[in-house]
Amino acid sequence: MKLMFALGFNPVHCLDCNLEIEPEELDLSTDVVEDLASWNGIYGAIERLWLDSRGYEDWAARELRDMQSEINIRGLELRTRLEAVARCYYWYHHDESQAEYGPISSCPSCGGALQVYDAGTFSQLLCEDCRIVAAGE
Numbered sequence: 001m002k003l004m005f006a007l008g009f010n011p012v013h014c015l016d017c018n019l020e021i022e023p024e025e026l027d028l029s030t031d032v033v034e035d036l037a038s039w040n041g042i043y044g045a046i047e048r049l050w051l052d053s054r055g056y057e058d059w060a061a062r063e064l065r066d067m068q069s070e071i072n073i074r075g076l077e078l079r080t081r082l083e084a085v086a087r088c089y090y091w092y093h094h095d096e097s098q099a100e101y102g103p104i105s106s107c108p109s110c111g112g113a114l115q116v117y118d119a120g121t122f123s124q125l126l127c128e129d130c131r132i133v134a135a136g137e
Helices: 030-052 057-065 070-083
Strands: 089-091 115-117 124-127 132-135
Touching (some): 030 057
Antiparallel strands (some): 115 124, 124 132
């Protein structure tokens, strides 16, 4: 599974099909579900500022890309908590709408090599050490 924001209420998605995984299916504690909802709301607010393409766009883009930003630190902590239930990756925000877009070439957290994951609906790149997932080609 992967932790990612997708303009909805549930940030837990299947790595293969990209659909939501209901928290009830994972037997998550109330604390984890509440923390997921909080993270999702904050991440969503930052993503909406980025999507608005006005004065906050550059700031929001930096927050979403920077693995040391508060929202990503919180997301990585949640990913670790989810890992106690099932293998979990953290989605890395990479602006695919840019004309010069290309898949990332190394892990945004450790700088290590990425593995291609083609078992799902679309190609993704994984860092097994950091449990980061990003869009592939």
